Amino acid sequence: MSKPQKILITGVAGFLGSHLAEQLAKMNYSVVGIDNMIGGYPDNVPKNIDFHQIDCCDLNQVKKIIKGVDVVYHCAATAHEGLSVFSPYEITKNNYLASISIFTAAVNEKVKRIIFCSSMARYGNQKTPFTEDMKPKPVDPYAISKVAAEEVLANLCELNGIEWVIAVPHNIIGPRQKYDDPFRNVISIMLNRMLQGKAPIIYGDGKQKRCFSYIDDCLSCMIPMLDQKKPQQTNY
Numbered sequence: 743m744s745k746p747q748k749i750l751i752t753g754v755a756g757f758l759g760s761h762l763a764e765q766l767a768k769m770n771y772s773v774v775g776i777d778n779m780i781g782g783y784p785d786n787v788p789k790n791i792d793f794h795q796i797d798c799c800d801l802n803q804v805k806k807i808i809k810g811v812d813v814v815y816h817c818a819a820t821a822h823e824g825l826s827v828f829s830p831y832e833i834t835k836n837n838y839l840a841s842i843s844i845f846t847a848a849v850n851e852k853v854k855r856i857i858f859c860s861s862m863a864r865y866g867n868q869k870t871p872f873t874e875d876m877k878p879k880p881v882d883p884y885a886i887s888k889v890a891a892e893e894v895l896a897n898l899c900e901l902n903g904i905e906w907v908i909a910v911p912h913n914i915i916g917p918r919q920k921y922d923d924p925f926r927n928v929i930s931i932m933l934n935r936m937l938q939g940k941a942p943i944i945y946g947d948g949k950q951k952r953c954f955s956y957i958d959d960c961l962s963c964m965i966p967m968l969d970q971k972k973p974q975q976t977n978y
């Protein structure tokens with residue numbers, strides 16, 4: 743793939759999207775970002791990018807903004823796995839429908855590559871550590887919406903000769919992460935409580951373990967996805 747110049751990042755006011763935008767703008771790419779501000783924070787959006795407050799589901803708007811884009815990082819989502827069994831409509835709209843809208847616009851524009859942020863939730867309750875050769879076994883609407891979007895992405899890209907990469911983040915932590923959402927981001931929730939002089943809440947017996955990935959380590963994997971020669975692809 744020739745060197746991409748213009749990059750669209752969805753969910754750019756969010757945690758991962760804003761870090762990707764900042765890093766890619768530093769590398770002198772032309773960065774366009776969109777976010778509907780349902781999550782994320784306005785201060786997260788880097789000042790030196792072309793930002794549009796629109797919803798990914800608004801296909802007509804997305805089609806206008808995507809003009810001239812070479813590569814899309816689709817990070818926008820309502821990443822509330824726990825909430826998804828209570829609000830399946832909202833979660834499915836912002837994960838599945840929003841993804842299909844972005845992929846449709848990207849295919850119409852004949853972008854070179856689409857990089858989709860899926861989730862480790864795709865593996866469900868299988869034995870850890872999760873490995874890329876494991877079959878997805880989603881166990882809730884959030885995970886189902888991610889796996890369904892992955893499959894449509896693979897299908898549309900294969901049909902239209904577009905390169906695609908599926909990133910599978912595992913519990914990312916770092917600055918700019920949402921800290922006021924009771925349904926996710928345990929480290930930010932605990933830090934927020936401690937800054938208020940309150941003790942963190944620990945459920946169960948406290949012996950449970952969880953691995954986290956620092957944002958810079960994720961960026962070091964996700965930035966090369968932009969133009970690495972052989973994209974990592976899940977087999978469908």
Ligand SMILES: NC(=O)c1ccc[n+]([C@@H]2O[C@H](COP(=O)([O-])OP(=O)(O)OC[C@H]3O[C@@H](n4cnc5c(N)ncnc54)[C@H](O)[C@@H]3O)[C@@H](O)[C@H]2O)c1
Pocket residue numbers: 752753754755756757758759776777778779780781782783796797798799816817818819820821835836840859860861862910911912913914915919920
């Ligand atoms: N952070 C993690 O640990 C983690 C783990 C696994 C997967 N992921 C995936 O990585 C991506 C980024 O996660 P994050 O932690 O940065 O989440 P985030 O909530 O910080 O950012 C998501 C952004 O998407 C925006 N958004 C949601 N629906 C939208 C829509 N319909 N149109 C436009 N914007 C919309 C929100 O306003 C928010 O700013 C998500 O797809 C998430 O599912 C993240």
